[in-house]
Amino acid sequence: TVTVPQTPKYVPALPTKENHLAIIDLSKAATAEGRAELAVELREALTTHGFCYIVNHGYTQAQNERMFDIADIPMSGVPEDEKRAYTGDSKKTG
Numbered sequence: 071t072v073t074v075p076q077t078p079k080y081v082p083a084l085p086t087k088e089n090h091l092a093i094i095d096l097s098k099a100a101t102a103e104g105r106a107e108l109a110v111e112l113r114e115a116l117t118t119h120g121f122c123y124i125v126n127h128g129y130t131q132a133q134n135e136r137m138f139d140i141a142d143i144p145m146s147g148v149p150e151d152e153k154r155a156y157t158g159d160s161k162k163t164g
Contacts, residue, residue, distance in 0.1 A: 080142040090119060098125035
């Protein structure tokens with residue numbers, strides 16, 4: 071049996087009126103044509119937004135929820151003053 075550390079449950083933000091986040095469908099990876107299409111979609115998503123949402127990846131709902139719980143820790147589990155210590159200036163550094 072594998073023991074995993076407890077993490078706070080991720081609570082998603084309310085939906086916005088605009089959705090600019092690209093959805094990448096990994097089921098396309100089954101064919102060469104699909105992989106070529108995915109490459110273009112993924113490059114566009116990451117260069118435009120820096121993020122994407124991946125579907126049809128093969129993870130269970132429980133696995134997906136666990137990943138969201140873990141990924142939220144740096145956003146909600148770290149005090150604001152500690153986050154500010156690592157704030158960058160993207161206008162200055164690019």
